[in-house]
Amino acid sequence: MLSQYLYISTAPSLSRDEVESILASSARNNPAKDITGLLLYNGRNFLQLIEGDEAELVELMVRITHDPRHTGISILEQRKIDQRSCPDWSMKRVLIAESIEKRRELLEAELPKRLDPDIRKIVVNFALLN
Numbered sequence: 001m002l003s004q005y006l007y008i009s010t011a012p013s014l015s016r017d018e019v020e021s022i023l024a025s026s027a028r029n030n031p032a033k034d035i036t037g038l039l040l041y042n043g044r045n046f047l048q049l050i051e052g053d054e055a056e057l058v059e060l061m062v063r064i065t066h067d068p069r070h071t072g073i074s075i076l077e078q079r080k081i082d083q084r085s086c087p088d089w090s091m092k093r094v095l096i097a098e099s100i101e102k103r104r105e106l107l108e109a110e111l112p113k114r115l116d117p118d119i120r121k122i123v124v125n126f127a128l129l130n
Contacts (some may be wrong), residue, residue: 004051006077011070012044026091036086047126085115
């Protein structure tokens with residue numbers, strides 16, 4: 001059975017290179033564990049959606065919890081799913097547009113169509129807060 005987690009964490013001092021390193025590591029490691037998802041970073045917080053086998057996600061969440069690059073990890077959603085929202089993304093960075101006016105438009109175009117409406121709303125709201 002597939003599961004999906006959505007969490008937020010605080011990482012106020014990460015450089016662009018560090019964020020890119022996290023994405024590269026995810027892209028390298030996630031396919032072997034059949035984990036997919038998306039990641040947003042606003043310069044202070046991460047919002048990440050991960051999906052895959054429950055045991056693999058629990059293991060990943062333990063690693064994330066112990067990662068010193070961010071703190072205050074809070075799981076916003078944890079659910080069983082019938083199909084993935086991001087089947088082709090080992091870990092996709094969803095960029096937040098500089099212009100607040102453009103954020104919703106760009107996010108709606110980039111976010112997966114299968115994304116649960118409640119999850120979509122959380123992701124869009126996260127991006128609009130900054």
